[in-house]
Amino acid sequence: TALAQPASGLLGFKPVPVSMDDTVVVPEGYRFQILGAAGEPISGDMPAYRPGANTGAEQEHQIGQHHDGIHFFPIDGSSEDGLIAVNHEYIEPRFLHADKPGYKGIAADDNFVALDADGKRDDDEVRMEVAAHGVSVYRTTRQADGTWAVVADPRNRKVAAVTPIEIAGPVRGSSHVVTKFSPDGTRTRGTLNNCAHGVTPWNTYLTAEENWAGYFANTDQVDQKPDLPREHARYGVSTNPQGGRYGWHLAKSGADEYVRFDASTKGASAAEDYRNEPNAFGWIVEIDPFDPDATPVKRTALGRFAHEGVVFAPVVEGAPIVCYSGDDARFEYVYKFVSDAVYVPGQTDGSILDAGTLYAAKFNDDGTGEWLALAPGRNGLTPANGFADLADILVNTRLAADQAGATKMDRPEWGTVDPGTGEVYFALTNNSRRTQAQVDAVNPRAGNNFGQIVRWRYANTDHTRASFEWDLFVIAGGKATSALFNGGALGDDSAFACPDGLWCDDNRRLWIQTDMGDIGPDYEGPLKEFGMNAMLAADPATGEIRRFLTGPWGQETTGVVTTPDGRTMFVNFQHPGAHGSAEDFAAGKYGSGFPDYDGSVPRSATVVITREDGGVIGA
Numbered sequence: 001t002a003l004a005q006p007a008s009g010l011l012g013f014k015p016v017p018v019s020m021d022d023t024v025v026v027p028e029g030y031r032f033q034i035l036g037a038a039g040e041p042i043s044g045d046m047p048a049y050r051p052g053a054n055t056g057a058e059q060e061h062q063i064g065q066h067h068d069g070i071h072f073f074p075i076d077g078s079s080e081d082g083l084i085a086v087n088h089e090y091i092e093p094r095f096l097h098a099d100k101p102g103y104k105g106i107a108a109d110d111n112f113v114a115l116d117a118d119g120k121r122d123d124d125e126v127r128m129e130v131a132a133h134g135v136s137v138y139r140t141t142r143q144a145d146g147t148w149a150v151v152a153d154p155r156n157r158k159v160a161a162v163t164p165i166e167i168a169g170p171v172r173g174s175s176h177v178v179t180k181f182s183p184d185g186t187r188t189r190g191t192l193n194n195c196a197h198g199v200t201p202w203n204t205y206l207t208a209e210e211n212w213a214g215y216f217a218n219t220d221q222v223d224q225k226p227d228l229p230r231e232h233a234r235y236g237v238s239t240n241p242q243g244g245r246y247g248w249h250l251a252k253s254g255a256d257e258y259v260r261f262d263a264s265t266k267g268a269s270a271a272e273d274y275r276n277e278p279n280a281f282g283w284i285v286e287i288d289p290f291d292p293d294a295t296p297v298k299r300t301a302l303g304r305f306a307h308e309g310v311v312f313a314p315v316v317e318g319a320p321i322v323c324y325s326g327d328d329a330r331f332e333y334v335y336k337f338v339s340d341a342v343y344v345p346g347q348t349d350g351s352i353l354d355a356g357t358l359y360a361a362k363f364n365d366d367g368t369g370e371w372l373a374l375a376p377g378r379n380g381l382t383p384a385n386g387f388a389d390l391a392d393i394l395v396n397t398r399l400a401a402d403q404a405g406a407t408k409m410d411r412p413e414w415g416t417v418d419p420g421t422g423e424v425y426f427a428l429t430n431n432s433r434r435t436q437a438q439v440d441a442v443n444p445r446a447g448n449n450f451g452q453i454v455r456w457r458y459a460n461t462d463h464t465r466a467s468f469e470w471d472l473f474v475i476a477g478g479k480a481t482s483a484l485f486n487g488g489a490l491g492d493d494s495a496f497a498c499p500d501g502l503w504c505d506d507n508r509r510l511w512i513q514t515d516m517g518d519i520g521p522d523y524e525g526p527l528k529e530f531g532m533n534a535m536l537a538a539d540p541a542t543g544e545i546r547r548f549l550t551g552p553w554g555q556e557t558t559g560v561v562t563t564p565d566g567r568t569m570f571v572n573f574q575h576p577g578a579h580g581s582a583e584d585f586a587a588g589k590y591g592s593g594f595p596d597y598d599g600s601v602p603r604s605a606t607v608v609i610t611r612e613d614g615g616v617i618g619a
């Protein structure tokens with residue numbers, strides 16, 4: 001009905017239809033270009049991209065794979081010159097190494113790597129994979145012809161899965177993170193599976209470690225040693241000796257930076273092996289994009305889980321810093337951190353994130369909610385219940401939230417804050433395993449294939465408060481399966497499923513990105529009606545939603561930001577072609593042509609979107 005989605009004036013573009021094509025589609029009057037595709041050089045002697053054939057040493061100076069969270073840091077406030085920081089969540093080895101021995105015809109599994117005859121991995125392949133993870137920082141500038149280009153700059157760098165990183169906050173120096181590399185428990189190497197991101201009020205980049213557990217193997221259990229420690233087991237560290245997502249611990253050389261992904265007990269003490277290495281992952285990591293010499297820092301007070309991303313509440317001078325993060329796994333939680341110290345413009349830096357209180361959310365069925373403190377002595381977090389101190393609580397954040405009785409959610413993904421109202425939005429992407437008996441008001445569907453977006457608000461927009469009120473902004477789906485907060489439903493121009501990326505821009509347009517998985521043209525299943533993954537824009541006040549962008553085969557649409565003037569937008573397409581079969585791969589068909597469309601392997605990339613009339617994106 002017309003009442004369902006009143007025209008708002010906030011959304012000025014003509015919506016695009018559901019797409020089944022291997023293309024990028026933007027609204028009439030809009031155009032796009034590719035920027036910063038995987039393999040593009042950014043540093044060193046700028047080694048050229050060679051599809052499927054680059055070396056590890058080259059990849060260390062090239063943009064990584066599987067772009068996700070992204071931010072544009074203006075240089076001197078410019079909307080035409082800035083530093084991009086972009087996450088690389090994981091890799092597709094068959095595309096990364098397409099022209100190397102053992103990869104032709106390899107199984108169509110994004111984890112699958114070629115082992116040598118001795119069951120070991122080629123070191124240069126491992127070096128390349130490690131370098132293709134993490135975060136790329138590079139300068140980009142608008143050229144005279146209006147296009148954007150990667151520009152060589154001393155600030156361009158990679159923070160990869162081996163880069164030295166400081167551990168800060170309550171877990172620093174604790175026994176939980178003592179390793180052979182860092183016997184005093186103050187450092188580790190690398191950041192892993194960087195999904196979404198955050199931007200601090202002091203203009204640094206935060207990257208979130210999501211599915212890091214899959215990179216480790218701990219064979220203690222199969223070796224009849226004690227059961228896996230809870231800080232491994234609760235997060236899903238594998239007990240398979242071949243486990244570890246890409247088998248980095250099987251590197252032929254036995255190099256220390258690779259064998260550490262085997263977290264089994266080998267030495268006489270934790271300082272002699274890597275039994276604790278997984279405890280150094282699952283954190284929010286701070287990177288200063290403007291200082292290439294600054295060591296990144298893991299901020300442990302924000303908790304350890306499958307961090308999707310992190311989003312800050314608007315800062316208030318003289319008040320604590322508040323930020324939110326979701327744990328993207330089925331039946332996991334939404335968290336909030338409130339700093340002990342207060343925000344002082346020009347003085348506050350990342351160290352304010354090292355002391356404060358972490359909370360987990362409880363969503364009551366009556367539309368109220370409360371934040372449960374995960375702190376020593378509160379909500380059952382006592383030594384008698386197995387929580388020795390704050391470091392123990394933080395390393396075992398999921399168990400602490402279990403103990404506190406937080407609400408088990410349908411996979412919390414990105415969050416964002418509406419700058420107009422201070423309301424917080426979170427995407428709950430889906431949860432096919434929720435049963436009817438597990439349904440509650442905030443997770444209202446059993447077998448939830450389509451997801452929903454929750455939002456909450458505080459009295460006096462005070463984000464430090466322990467209580468809040470919430471509602472569901474939209475229950476996603478098609479005409480027959482969706483519901484908007486205003487009583488309407490989605491239609492041809494707005495149907496979508498599996499919200500993941502969320503970003504409310506300065507004009508209050510709420511951008512919604514979908515991740516329905518590796519959807520290709522041959523997909524048959526409950527998500528078929530939604531076509532390829534897409535991005536939509538919503539008016540948070542009226543509920544109007546319009547489809548803005550559709551992407552190529554196999555990708556998910558993830559990561560969105562504009563320049564300060566709102567006239568240039570950066571959006572990522574992750575893992576194009578991921579749905580492709582082993583048979584097609586063996587025949588040299590890669591599931592998608594994006595972005596080169598020249599018969600070479602597909603690769604993740606950023607697209608830059610502008611308007612032909614130079615106007616504000618979405619208006």
Ligand code: FEO
Nearest residue numbers: 195210308328413
């Ligand atoms: Fe990496 Fe939860 O998406």
Ligand code: CA
Nearest residue numbers: 195413500501
């Ligand atoms: Ca995501």
Ligand code: CA
Nearest residue numbers: 413429500515
């Ligand atoms: Ca997702």
Ligand code: CA
Nearest residue numbers: 089515556574
């Ligand atoms: Ca993904």
